[in-house]
Amino acid sequence: MFQNYDCHSDPAAHPPRLAALRQALAARDLDGFLVPRADAHQGEYVAARDARLAWLSGFTGSAGFCIVTPDRAGVFIDGRYRVQVKAQVDPAHFTPVPWPETEPADWLRDALPQGGRIGYDPWLHTRREIRGMEKGLAGSGIALIALDTNPVDVIWTDQPQPPVGAVRLWPGEIAGETAAEKRACIARALREAGQQAAVLTLPDSLSWLLNIRGADVPKNPVVQGFAIIEQNGHVAVFTDPAKFGAEVRAALGNEVSVLPLVALTPALTNLAGPVRVDPATAPERVFALIESMNTPIAEGPDPVILPKACKNPAEIAGMRAAHLQDGAAVAELLHWLDASAPHLDAEPLTEIDVATKLEELRRARGILDISFDTIAATGPHAAIPHYHVDRQSNLRIRPGHVLLVDSGGQYPDGTTDITRTLPMGAVDPAVRRPYTRVLQGMIAVSRVQFPPGIAGCHIDALARAPLWAEGMDYDHGTGHGVGAGLSVHEGPVRISRVSDIPLAPGMILSNEPGYYREGSFGIRIENLLVVEERDASDGRAMLGFKTLTFAPIDRRLIEPGLLAPAEIAWLDAYHAQVREKISPLVTDEVRDWLHRATQPLGCA
Template sequence: MFQNYDSHSDPAAHPPRLAALRRELAARELDGFLVPRADAHQGEYVATRDARLAWLSGFTGSAGFCIVTPDRAGVFIDGRYRVQVKAEVDPAHFTPVPWPETRPADWLRAALPEGGRIGYDPWLQTRREIREMEKGLAGSGIALIALDANPVDAIWPDQPEPPAGAVRLWPGGIAGETAAEKRTRIARALREAGQQAAVLTLPDSVSWLLNIRGADVPKNPVVQCFAIIEETGHVTVFTNPAKFDAELRAALGNEVSVLPLDALTPALTNLAGPVRVDPASAPDRVFALIESMNTPIAEAPDPVILPKACKNPAEIAGMRAAHLQDGAAVTELLCWLDGRAAQLDAEPLTEIDVAQKLEALRVARGILDISFDTIAATGPHAAIPHYHVDRQSNLRILPGHVLLVDSGGQYPDGTTDITRTLPMGPVDPAVRRPYTRVLQGMIAVSQVQFPQGVAGCHIDALARAPLWSEGMDYDHGTGHGVGAGLSVHEGPVRISRISEIPLAAGMILSNEPGYYREGVFGIRIENLIVVETRESPDGRAMLGFETLTFAPIDRRLIEPGLLAPAEIAWLDAYHARVREKIAPLVAGEVRDWLHQATRPLGGGA
């Protein structure tokens, strides 16, 4: 229903496309071109029309980019995709490049030692990205050239049309604040900063601001659009107006205008400044258009992004409700898998079987969509953090293998994301120690209490410390922000080494340490957590985390002797809450299984 298991592309198609792009670049007197994963809105999920990197190279990860020169094509990927990229790109034509360890400017200096002209699409690159690259290229003789037309589009004969999904209202009872109230709040912030307007380029920012949801990109119910909010509170949305029916326009009121996308350029060149624009997310072209009229620009973060990240009580209540239904669906899956584990020889089970079963269970619980493509990964595939199963890669689940299932749903009242790792029959004892260390890291984050001002970079070390004690680590962040009925990966807050944004009450994040042994197995355990205020004996303002996710954590891979008493107590208390909340939502053998799966680790009832 929601996930496509067909192979993303024909591997044989990519070398001819690369050759065609090089011919196009030569015709434009260019020595290279930047091909980002992102669209003009810097979204993790892109419409098929904007999937230029996948179309050109075959790489389907959610982050990365390619730099094409006359004799090199480097695909830049971070630690999440080091294994995946090897399976998806043709090494005879595309070279994986570790990033951010290798800076693109340094790579270009080596690729074009005599200088050259590197083209880029200014709608697809942010102002910050271009500045950083220009700084890195200073003195090299290599020039970055903003192009009026994308050369990949010129060689893509059957490029899909832009998305045109219908827009719907997000209920006020779940939003907890009307669109008018939100517009007033953001407009007040602009006036206080002395700014006349702000350009919004992130679809989830506009969707949150106006209490609307869309269907333009898979899994994320955002409206693909740009917007300008004025210091008066008036908002102009730039998109395909056909997405907005008459009833929706009436609900938005006269203070919200909807114009075609081609009206954006004249609007940007007619703004009175200072105009607030975020260099981290806004396209380079947006800056250039405003600058062309000498209009003052106030560079600052998107004014919506932090208010959106701090969920109000109604949004948190909706997320709690969504997680109860989701926890019941995941519990049903875990029970089903437990029953299948003893029959794998007689009744084959594959990764796609698991993903489809979980999707069906969620459909029965009322999801509108999945929140990302389900990662159902067994054996070596579990060692690929963002593995995507298709009919070509689909593995049979074998007895004794570890199965990792990372999945989520878009419910009518919230967004979920959960990972569980479980043994499919007796497994190699070598899995138990890293599994326990991963669990300890997840528990450490769940339990921590911290003062205001602490950022994700401080919390991140708590999750890694148990693994570090064994000389282990993982090459992804510990947690990402999560939207309320929006993008499952939401900025700007994260739990990672590089996130310096202070955590604040209402922020919802994932808590998902992991461990991956390439070619053998992978482990990840994930719950969603929300930042809450805590009482302090000395009156200090403190924060902590409330856990939103409720589903059993497999106990069979735990080495109990590695856990401290406080960690065992946390796990037993968590499982008691899972039993209390989920048991009324399931029946029969699932309820019986749940009671067994959530027994105290040390025994007992």
Template sequence: MFQSFDSKSSPEIHPPRLADLRRELARRDLDGFMVPRADAHQGEYVSGRDARLAWLTGFTGSAGFCVVTPDQAGVFVDGRYRVQVKTEVDLAHFTPVNWPETKPAIWLAEALPEGGRIGYDPWLHTRREITELEKALTGSGIALIAQATNPVDTIWPDQPEAPVGPVRLWPDALAGETAAEKRARIAADLRKAGQHAAVLTQADSLSWLLNIRGADIPKNPVVQGFAIIEENGHVAVFTNPAKFPGEVRAALGNEVQILPLEALTPALTNLSGPVRLDAGTAPDQVFALVESMDTEIAEGRDPVIMPKACKNPAEIAGMRAAHLQDGAAVSELLCWLDAQAPGLAAAPLTEIDVTRKLEELRVARGILDISFDSIVGAGPHGAIMHYRVTEKSNRRILPGDILLVDSGGQYDNGTTDITRTLPMGRDYDIGVRRPYTRVLQGMIAISRAQFPRGVAGAHIDALARAPLWSEGMDFDHGTGHGVGAGLSVHEGPVRISRVSDIPLRPGMILSNEPGYYREGAFGIRLENLIVLREVESPDGRDMLGFETLTLAPLDRRLIEPGLLSGEEIGWLDSYHARVWDEISPLVGPEVRDWLYLATRPLGRLV
């Protein structure tokens, strides 16, 4: 199985580590240190070696950071993790801090006297992060001090080794372009901008550019490394060469060099400018090394990010195919869960049981790995937005529980991510139905949206929230994230959120996942993946809309039909007709019979 369920480490082991870190900071004449949930590639998921935040604090969420001072240790988390953090850290030693409402500079100014020295690892923070924090600290007398070695690493005696996952080729037929064609396209972009080279620091950018996939990060098939692409299309990759078998090296050709990571520093200090660096993704140390030789820097977005975000027809076809298999597996799970519900009182079923069953069904469908740790939250656990079940937290599913299942797979042709919420039996609180229906309306609003080219995620985010807002409700996460094609399930830079100003473009794949969470009671989230496409306009405007990729039934037992408009019912019935047409041929007779009932038109039942 792909997901482990080790017992959660006791928080009592973390305070001694905090004390060790404070002693190390005092030895370095530092008044504090910032510990981010990040590695040098700024990916959302990190290897065991880079899991410093979890090792120090016990917090395992995918975003956040800790600021340690002699007297305080603030764990900064956003709305997704405010319930989770309280269950994972020792609250006698670590203090959860609501972020971004509380700015780190303001917190530091209150926590430290004037003249305080805050250390940071320049490989783990982007140039933009450091610049903005330094600006915010102006006048406080507090200085940021880059550290040549990370003090957490110094006190971590059994820190894991860096990953050495084998590299494999991603087929050109699925990529839609050869690696040589991609290199030529990016090189042409550099020449047009008058730039000699660009430094790529994100693992998925490197993987996409060279049509390779790796195994350095669990559930994210990326190759960790840095790369320099020059205006002539030549690429130098800096990583552990042992990861590249002979057939991969041969396929990449002579225009791609594979060099050890130790060669990166001399390469950066010997570049001719202008050099494109992305202040939002490149480590502060990369900027510092290029600047050390007075080389001209042209700040700009990683040249791979937007081509990677806008999937071509071959990539979209692969994603459609992956969603067919995944939709069959999820439908099989939903059928199985309905069959278990009547016997829950006599035959115990747990969150781990559901997680393992779903993985078993996906394995039968050819999954290579899951795309993230499955979120299977029953009752109050569903209100923990990024809940991850462990042996210690594993909850028995009770009759009447609301069950939230958020999961995804890495297939040999694409990446999936889907969330469904359902009642376990008939004895659920009917008060769940109204918020469930409002969440469903938000999903439908995004699915049906049409808008002019140039509209950004921030412009349509409110469509998903408006039905909830009408009831005085909301949710504390974005409505949607970008998704890679056979890459990271969370892919930048595009999002559907209040703060995303990046215009949406054809080919972008996003999640559509509004939710509602009542702490201590239940959670609701519904999620499909959607792809942007051009749509016809009667007056010739350049318009965009969405095609839904995910194919699995949405539970209708929790719907208040009277709250839905005719157009919303029409969308739901049309979607379920698609699910029936495309998934029913892929499943066995028992699941097909269940699917027939699950996808009946709602309009006929109102």
């Protein structure tokens, strides 16, 4: 049952790989090379073939990149991974670089003060990314060189083959719209904008548009490929046709063509413009191929991305159903952990045990897969926001430790993501205050009401304010978009300091403030929320959030005296809903535990 957690390769392999890459660069008269975490589709999760950054450096985080020069190899990581990277890369050969505090152009200026030629794979970098680096390098004498072949792929002699996951249909009753209706909607938007076609490079956009799902990327049921949608609604998909069976081909109909990936280049060079391409998500090579024929490009967002983010009633209903089953599985796990806590000395549990148990409970409730590698983190590991346990790092859960479990499932009708933090026995009282502040931030976001036009950057401060009052903060966003039976991390909407996209009805986001004390403990509490319209009491249109996630929030770490009456009322009302919705789905034993775990805060 325990799968895909042993993601560290032999640490001794990385320095020779780095040396081989430098040798390959020298042979091409290059002074450096960019090695991103991303694949050609800019996905957070990549297939084994595209895990170049992990293969080269050992770093397995979901975001970051490496810049290799003759005497430096900087691994750029954001605040989520600054503890993890220290444990995964060899400091004698790779240097962690805080990013975005240090921009890659600034780092390169310091690494190559006399200028130089830096190679990059134009399929793995967006136009916006390359433009930003070129602007930062202006006047430095450092040139970015687009390469036809990736030198990492050349030296990676046992590189896995591209994925060929079978494509399946996504049921119409859950999708809420037919693929033909979706294609017509996007085609109409292109016509209204005076655009002949749009290039789609995001697998979740392709999958949503055609009501299909795939198995190309672990934990994310997307079909990897590119697509061109024309203003008449015809779609050409470029991927391995072997993934599409007869039933899927018949359902797609004659207006959808499935072509091999080698057909993409001639298709891009034969388009009539203007062609809509997203500079934030499409590879630089896509732009270059279209421009090679002097075809006009209309830069703009992927036309599918916002319609996909605003879930329709059928999609929301599917997500609600998935979250009820998921809430029951999480309640069963929390009951099991509570029963195990008093016996940890005699009957040890490890992080892998927790991850395995939760996956078993979800599979018993019909998941197709987990939605990401479960974060089961105890003690100091809980202070690593995106910690992924493997057999080398696997810690035994000790009495008195805090246990953080962040997990989710891909159900037949929706996608889930939930985090709970709980004490394994009596814990240090120092945990209680930050836990309560995190809870307050989570409640503030859950309760907020706001007018249309408000974006995630405005909501983000609500989650942080209770922590800021204590001089605390966290180095990740407060929330991310979530797909409906798609990627658990879905763009473009987020709750973060940098997200300026207005929130709209139907958008589903996570709400997950946290606090992390390196080497000691970590706290995160997460529910998923859907944006909905609210009654306008003063004649103004208003929006708010409705909670989708229903599982107990541990009350034992709360300092009740820090909570305002309205916050206590929210928590008690939430737990009453958990009791009502989850009790019918679990056994008598779990139901009795659930009743105790969801009592009003003032009750024992």
